[in-house]
Amino acid sequence: MTERSFMRRLTSGLVPAVPYLWLGVFFLVPFLIVLKISLSDPAVAQPPYRPVFDWSDVAGFFGALDLENFEMLTQDDLYLRATISSVRIAAVSTLLLLLVGFPIAYGMARAPERYRSLLVALVILPFWTSFLIRIYAWIAILKPEGLLTQALMALGLISEPLDILNTEAAVYIGIVYAYLPFMVLPLYATLEKMDDTLLEAALDLGSTPWRSFWTITVPLAMPGIVAGSLLCFIPAVGEFVIPDLLGGSETLMIGRQLWSEFFSNRDWPLASAVAILLLIILVVPIVIYRDVEARRVEARP
Amino acid sequence: MGKPWRRQLFLRPEHPRLPGSLSLSGEVQSNCLLPENPLPSAPFAAPSPPWSDPGAVPLIRVENVTKRFGEAVAVDHLSLNIFEGEFFCLLGPSGCGKTTLMRMLAGFEMPTEGTITLAGQNLAGVPPYRRPVNMMFQSYALFPHMSVEKNIAFGLKQDGMPKDQIADRVGEMLRLVQLEKLAKRYPSQLSGGQRQRVALARALAKKPKVLLLDEPLGALDKKLREETQFELMDIQHELGMTFVVVTHDQEEAMTMADRIAVMDHGRIVQVATPGEIYEQPKTRFIAEFVGDVNILEGHVMGQENGLWRVKTASADVPLTIDDPDEVLHSGQAVAIAVRPEKMVIQRDPPGPGAINVLTGEVWDIGYLGDWTVYRVKLATGEIVRVTRANASRFVENPIDWDEQVYVTFAPDAAVILAE
Numbered sequence: 174m175t176e177r178s179f180m181r182r183l184t185s186g187l188v189p190a191v192p193y194l195w196l197g198v199f200f201l202v203p204f205l206i207v208l209k210i211s212l213s214d215p216a217v218a219q220p221p222y223r224p225v226f227d228w229s230d231v232a233g234f235f236g237a238l239d240l241e242n243f244e245m246l247t248q249d250d251l252y253l254r255a256t257i258s259s260v261r262i263a264a265v266s267t268l269l270l271l272l273v274g275f276p277i278a279y280g281m282a283r284a285p286e287r288y289r290s291l292l293v294a295l296v297i298l299p300f301w302t303s304f305l306i307r308i309y310a311w312i313a314i315l316k317p318e319g320l321l322t323q324a325l326m327a328l329g330l331i332s333e334p335l336d337i338l339n340t341e342a343a344v345y346i347g348i349v350y351a352y353l354p355f356m357v358l359p360l361y362a363t364l365e366k367m368d369d370t371l372l373e374a375a376l377d378l379g380s381t382p383w384r385s386f387w388t389i390t391v392p393l394a395m396p397g398i399v400a401g402s403l404l405c406f407i408p409a410v411g412e413f414v415i416p417d418l419l420g421g422s423e424t425l426m427i428g429r430q431l432w433s434e435f436f437s438n439r440d441w442p443l444a445s446a447v448a449i450l451l452l453i454i455l456v457v458p459i460v461i462y463r464d465v466e467a468r469r470v471e472a473r474p
Numbered sequence: 475m476g477k478p479w480r481r482q483l484f485l486r487p488e489h490p491r492l493p494g495s496l497s498l499s500g501e502v503q504s505n506c507l508l509p510e511n512p513l514p515s516a517p518f519a520a521p522s523p524p525w526s527d528p529g530a531v532p533l534i535r536v537e538n539v540t541k542r543f544g545e546a547v548a549v550d551h552l553s554l555n556i557f558e559g560e561f562f563c564l565l566g567p568s569g570c571g572k573t574t575l576m577r578m579l580a581g582f583e584m585p586t587e588g589t590i591t592l593a594g595q596n597l598a599g600v601p602p603y604r605r606p607v608n609m610m611f612q613s614y615a616l617f618p619h620m621s622v623e624k625n626i627a628f629g630l631k632q633d634g635m636p637k638d639q640i641a642d643r644v645g646e647m648l649r650l651v652q653l654e655k656l657a658k659r660y661p662s663q664l665s666g667g668q669r670q671r672v673a674l675a676r677a678l679a680k681k682p683k684v685l686l687l688d689e690p691l692g693a694l695d696k697k698l699r700e701e702t703q704f705e706l707m708d709i710q711h712e713l714g715m716t717f718v719v720v721t722h723d724q725e726e727a728m729t730m731a732d733r734i735a736v737m738d739h740g741r742i743v744q745v746a747t748p749g750e751i752y753e754q755p756k757t758r759f760i761a762e763f764v765g766d767v768n769i770l771e772g773h774v775m776g777q778e779n780g781l782w783r784v785k786t787a788s789a790d791v792p793l794t795i796d797d798p799d800e801v802l803h804s805g806q807a808v809a810i811a812v813r814p815e816k817m818v819i820q821r822d823p824p825g826p827g828a829i830n831v832l833t834g835e836v837w838d839i840g841y842l843g844d845w846t847v848y849r850v851k852l853a854t855g856e857i858v859r860v861t862r863a864n865a866s867r868f869v870e871n872p873i874d875w876d877e878q879v880y881v882t883f884a885p886d887a888a889v890i891l892a893e
Contacts, residue, residue, distance in 0.1 A: 371618075376601070377607075377677075378629030384632070389617060
């Protein structure tokens with residue numbers, strides 16, 4: 174009896190701990206390792222950094238850690254430019270995703286109920302193919318003699334081949350295409366729950382459909398807009414594959430920088446410092462969002 | 475402001491039969507609403523209501539309107555006039571088309587055929603946001619992301635009203651519905667009754683020509699509903715606005731409305747004052763839908779002294795019914811409708827020559843506090859429902875279960891419904 178209740182208490186105490194356990198093992202521990210490497214010095218050795226943790230000399234180990242790599246990040250403006258460029262590309266992409274995703278989600282939420290689950294399935298369908306293959310496919314579409322140019326020339330809309338591949342425009346196309354489900358699904362979830370009579374009430378009170386959209390639909394869809402934007406913005410800032418394949422050498426993004434420090438230069442400590450920087454950039458919007466959300470909830474429980 | 479006419483009980487239309495041409499046995503009480511003295515038309519009579527004035531111009535004119543959703547006909551060739559200042563009720567069972575009719579008035583649906591005019595303006599193609607009509611929704615449809623104040627101000631803002639005027643009007647509306655203290659709250663922080671008031675204030679804020687109310691009290695509990703009914707009537711009286719209410723609750727309609735339109739299968743069955751609907755229902759559907767009623771089936775035998783004699787299996791002696799407006803022929807099958815409160819139940823046999831006597835045995839007794847309901851089983855197996863007001867706290871020797879009883883009613887307590 175007592176043992177059973179103890180077991181029950183143990184399990185009921187453990188269940189809420191599961192996400193923390195997960196985060197601890199797969200986020201916090203790796204984060205600490207990366208943080209430690211970022212404070213180390215590069216070395217031509219295996220592993221390629223110094224100092225390596227050693228129980229016999231803990232004080233010496235901590236003494237050898239320093240902020241050199243972070244200084245390096247501030248001194249070379251390449252990293253600053255890459256960061257700004259990443260944030261800009263991610264922000265513009267998120268905006269484009271909202272513009273493309275909102276009508277899709279709205280249309281889905283307005284579709285007859287029996288079609289809705291099918292539409293949701295269709296939105297997720299691209300995931301059945303490898304992400305990498307789908308991005309490669311865009312090369313075939315966007316390259317100067319690619320499908321897009323052929324189609325537009327056949328229609329007589331352009332006379333010169335389009336030079337989109339290896340530009341930022343191609344990166345935007347790639348990000349919007351690849352991330353669209355992450356924008357559409359949270360938007361759909363909030364829009365689908367919305368009470369249609371609210372819109373009718375707004376119309377009834379003299380608000381045109383366009384104004385009702387901005388005064389009723391958009392504010393009520395805000396949780397979905399924020400969730401979708403975060404789901405797209407955060408991975409887009411650190412995106413490596415899309416700018417690497419579609420953006421050419423001109424497109425500067427922090428994710429690519431990280432990659433080249435890590436694999437080309439084999440400078441693990443500097444790459445780790447870039448990773449920590451990236452993390453800080455991404456944590457800031459999440460904290461702001463949580464703060465706003467908490468205040469909103471406080472305002473109307 | 476206020477409305478120029480007064481709500482009245484149902485008065486029997488004038489008819490040629492001489493009063494008192496039939497002497498009733500003593501036990502039978504008269505439930506006739508006719509005043510003791512013949513009613514003089516002057517000097518205290520209020521101006522006659524617009525619906526009985528052939529020259530009056532209606533505010534809302536529904537002309538031969540049909541609304542189809544695919545194959546289904548929601549509203550079927552319906553015509554209706556609603557006058558300025560009226561408290562008008564659309565009453566009917568669910569699916570009778572009353573909500574569709576209201577949504578057509580609001581502009582959320584357009585008629586498939588026919589026209590609706592409001593103050594002379596044809597509303598065809600006019601979107602909801604350009605109609606001088608506001609609606610209070612059944613679900614209230616309060617904007618959850620706006621405070622009470624902002625909800626009420628919403629419609630005024632759309633009109634581009636200056637800010638200080640909006641604040642004044644919002645204050646006025648909050649006072650009207652007694653919610654001044656809750657102006658800054660959000661809908662989720664309000665009780666059901668408070669939300670209902672916000673919805674009302676928001677719909678009234680623009681002072682529309684017509685206020686549409688879709689089941690306005692449906693979500694409230696009984697006590698609150700009753701209070702709110704009277705409040706709605708007071709507000710309507712104070713503002714002199716035209717109210718059109720959709721409801722399936724006949725009690726609500728009876729309490730509030732100047733006139734009721736009873737709808738069934740997309741058509742209007744009867745439009746009349748609550749008193750007339752209750753006391754002079756046109757059809758069996760209305761008699762049964764509005765209030766409780768006992769229906770006795772029979773055949774017309776003929777007319778004597780302006781009173782109809784109807785043969786029915788339920789009574790040994792043919793019934794005598796005072797319903798002079800009916801045009802009937804001998805042998806015609808009819809239904810006699812008698813309200814339970816207009817029947818008298820007694821243990822002692824009525825005197826010889828008594829009319830309209832049904833005999834049976836008490837099957838059930840329901841004590842409701844204010845009323846007692848007796849269900850009396852007749853020899854035919856029919857159950858007749860008789861109610862008696864519990865006018866005193868104690869009754870000596872009350873009628874008990876299984877007792878043999880006599881149920882009587884006055885000739886003018888019954889209505890003949892031709893089938």
